[in-house]
Amino acid sequence: xxxxxxxxxxxxxxxxxxxxxxxxxxxxxxxxxxxxxxxxxxxxxxxxxxxxxxxxxxxxxxxxxxxxxxxxxxxxxxxxxxxxxxxxxxxxxxxxxxxxxxxxxxxxxxxxxxxxxxxxxxxxxxxxxxxxxxxxxxxxxxxxxxxxxxxxxxxxxxxxxxxxxxxxxxxxxxxxxxxxxxxxxxxxxxxxxxxxxxxxxxxxxxxxxxxxxxxxxxxxxxxxxxxxxxxxxxxxxxxxxxxxxxxxxxxxxxxxxxxxxxxxxxxxxxxxxxxxxxxxxxxxxxxxxxxxxxxxxxxxxxxxxxxxxxxxxxxxxxxxx
Amino acid sequence: xxxxxxxxxxxxxxxxxxxxxxxxxxxxxxxxxxxxxxxxxxxxxxxxxxxxxxxxxxxxxxxxxxxxxxxxxxxxxxxxxxxxxxxxxxxxxxxxxxxxxxxxxxxxxxxxxxxxxxxxxxxxxxxxxxxxxxxxxxxxxxxxxxxxxxxxxxxxxxxxxxxxxxxxxxxxxxxxxxxxxxxxxxxxxxxxxxxxxxxxxxxxxxxxxxxxxxxxxxxxxxxxxxxxxxxxxxxxxxxxxxxxxxxxxxxxxxxxxxxxxxxxxxxxxxxxxxxxxxxxxxxxxxxxxxxxxxxxxxxxxxxxxxxxxxxxxxxxxxxxx
Numbered sequence: 001x002x003x004x005x006x007x008x009x010x011x012x013x014x015x016x017x018x019x020x021x022x023x024x025x026x027x028x029x030x031x032x033x034x035x036x037x038x039x040x041x042x043x044x045x046x047x048x049x050x051x052x053x054x055x056x057x058x059x060x061x062x063x064x065x066x067x068x069x070x071x072x073x074x075x076x077x078x079x080x081x082x083x084x085x086x087x088x089x090x091x092x093x094x095x096x097x098x099x100x101x102x103x104x105x106x107x108x109x110x111x112x113x114x115x116x117x118x119x120x121x122x123x124x125x126x127x128x129x130x131x132x133x134x135x136x137x138x139x140x141x142x143x144x145x146x147x148x149x150x151x152x153x154x155x156x157x158x159x160x161x162x163x164x165x166x167x168x169x170x171x172x173x174x175x176x177x178x179x180x181x182x183x184x185x186x187x188x189x190x191x192x193x194x195x196x197x198x199x200x201x202x203x204x205x206x207x208x209x210x211x212x213x214x215x216x217x218x219x220x221x222x223x224x225x226x227x228x229x230x231x232x233x234x235x236x237x238x239x240x241x242x243x244x245x246x247x248x249x250x251x252x253x254x255x256x257x258x259x260x261x262x263x264x265x266x267x268x269x270x271x272x273x274x275x276x277x278x279x280x281x282x283x284x285x286x287x288x289x290x291x292x293x294x295x296x297x298x299x300x301x302x303x304x305x306x307x308x309x310x311x312x313x314x315x316x317x318x319x320x321x
Numbered sequence: 322x323x324x325x326x327x328x329x330x331x332x333x334x335x336x337x338x339x340x341x342x343x344x345x346x347x348x349x350x351x352x353x354x355x356x357x358x359x360x361x362x363x364x365x366x367x368x369x370x371x372x373x374x375x376x377x378x379x380x381x382x383x384x385x386x387x388x389x390x391x392x393x394x395x396x397x398x399x400x401x402x403x404x405x406x407x408x409x410x411x412x413x414x415x416x417x418x419x420x421x422x423x424x425x426x427x428x429x430x431x432x433x434x435x436x437x438x439x440x441x442x443x444x445x446x447x448x449x450x451x452x453x454x455x456x457x458x459x460x461x462x463x464x465x466x467x468x469x470x471x472x473x474x475x476x477x478x479x480x481x482x483x484x485x486x487x488x489x490x491x492x493x494x495x496x497x498x499x500x501x502x503x504x505x506x507x508x509x510x511x512x513x514x515x516x517x518x519x520x521x522x523x524x525x526x527x528x529x530x531x532x533x534x535x536x537x538x539x540x541x542x543x544x545x546x547x548x549x550x551x552x553x554x555x556x557x558x559x560x561x562x563x564x565x566x567x568x569x570x571x572x573x574x575x576x577x578x579x580x581x582x583x584x585x586x587x588x589x590x591x592x593x594x595x596x597x598x599x600x601x602x603x604x605x606x607x608x609x610x611x612x613x614x615x616x617x618x619x620x621x622x623x624x625x626x627x628x629x630x631x632x633x634x635x636x637x638x639x640x641x642x
Contacts, residue, residue: 259478
């Protein structure tokens with residue numbers, strides 16, 4: 001059996017995992033990222049977590065084929081430099097070189113990739129997009145993350161900053177997005193977007209079930225509208241319908257551009273299951289350019305959750321082969 | 322010198338060209354498509370035009386490395402079957418086999434590709450996108466055509482129906498598109514979209530210069546608003562500004578997804594030059610996700626015009642190598 005290390009570098013946690021040739025995570029180690037602090041210090045902790053995970057797996061670093069890193073920001077997979085990360089406060093950090101230095105083994109290759117791309121690759125090699133030739137993965141979380149895999153290769157554009165599907169405008173002049181644009185897919189289809197729509201509806205309908213639930217729970221969450229819809233609230237159903245309308249628009253856009261075998265959707269909002277997915281798929285089927293074709297993209301739910309990033313990172317050596 | 326034949330199959334004309342190894346068209350032959358008629362008849366005329374072009378070039382079919390076809394619709398480049406074309410009324414036409422049969426030379430390979438993809442590939446190998454690793458080409462015509470070239474390969478998705486960037490919604494619930502969706506990029510950024518916006522403005526401002534020009538010329542064209550803007554009409558400038566706003570939104574979307582080295586824009590509307598391009602590029606530069614990066618996509622104007630399709634088709638053997 002061959003073994004690989006994947007490191008998921010986040011703004012909050014550093015998680016390293018040892019993954020076996022069957023795509024199973026057999027050991028993990030994690031620590032806080034503690035941003036902001038110097039990039040070398042964070043790299044030292046990443047190397048330490050890799051070593052700890054390897055030890056936890058009962059292995060030696062010599063047993064590891066390669067190490068892969070998933071990082072927020074613009075990760076240049078050719079040079080190994082994390083060119084820019086707003087979350088981490090890094091600019092032109094030679095992260096691959098740092099990890100090599102701290103691990104101290106010249107014969108262990110180290111790879112780096114953007115975290116959303118790494119997670120998409122994880123679903124592609126071992127999760128819901130397994131078996132696809134071309135796949136696009138979208139994660140509905142605080143933002144809308146996305147990754148594109150074409151013919152087994154991660155596509156990140158000529159400057160390694162592409163695949164920002166969340167930052168495509170689906171309503172010119174629409175809701176403010178964190179990226180500075182107005183009307184981005186992310187501004188509507190993220191959990192944050194759903195919460196915004198729910199709050200707007202509560203303001204318009206202060207006597208609605210949503211308003212009551214928000215008061216009772218002390219906050220509005222991405223589940224408020226779905227929960228109240230299930231309890232029969234008409235205004236909540238309007239919010240859910242609106243959310244699904246925008247999500248379907250963005251998903252249809254992605255299919256019309258990429259026509260992948262599989263479009264994989266993940267993130268907390270997907271836990272809503274069929275009440276979200278069935279009406280969304282229905283709109284996509286009606287709207288997609290190939291609606292009359294018998295070969296259409298399959299829409300599936302992500303399988304690996306937070307492990308996608310570690311598994312994807314662990315197999316970056318394959319993506320780069 | 323090596324020679325190649327490219328055939329541009331359109332709803333109106335069939336044009337075949339002989340292209341030399343320097344990407345120059347050295348001879349052409351053309352005939353009317355005369356749709357609708359049986360696909361075999363049209364294929365026979367395509368083969369005849371190829372032979373005529375070769376003869377016009379002073380060559381023999383034995384001098385030709387391969388033949389490439391650019392066709393409207395879903396062209397399966399693996400099987401050589403034109404699976405569907407609304408324009409031509411074809412379904413599952415084995416176009417590559419037909420051409421091989423009519424040409425009667427087993428040793429001359431024949432390739433097929435969607436026409437917009439072939440035109441994009443033409444700009445990629447010999448035109449405005451030459452030298453790029455990744456390029457996206459957009460044509461602002463009756464519709465908004467587009468083609469994607471990644472690492473020298475044409476990207477058309479898993480079912481050969483992708484790259485329909487014109488059919489991505491940029492305004493949910495917006496203007497009706499020919500594809501059935503509402504608010505597509507094409508509905509705003511095609512010449513047809515510009516004419517619609519101009520007509521809407523004329524209706525609102527029947528005393529405007531645009532209304533006068535429309536009456537004088539007997540029709541509204543894609544140039545009416547630009548011409549009247551240059552003559553100082555405020556309402557015309559509003560139309561142009563609106564057109565540019567939507568075009569910039571769609572172009573920024575493409576860059577945020579693909580981050581190509583080069584985004585190439587063609588089609589008649591581009592003849593407006595700087596009054597169109599400079600404000601559009603300014604908005605894109607302000608809005609693009611990598612606005613703070615020093616590596617940004619270059620936006621250029623297509624060079625090859627209608628020849629792009631023939632040249633791209635002629636080099637399909639290279640795209641498929």
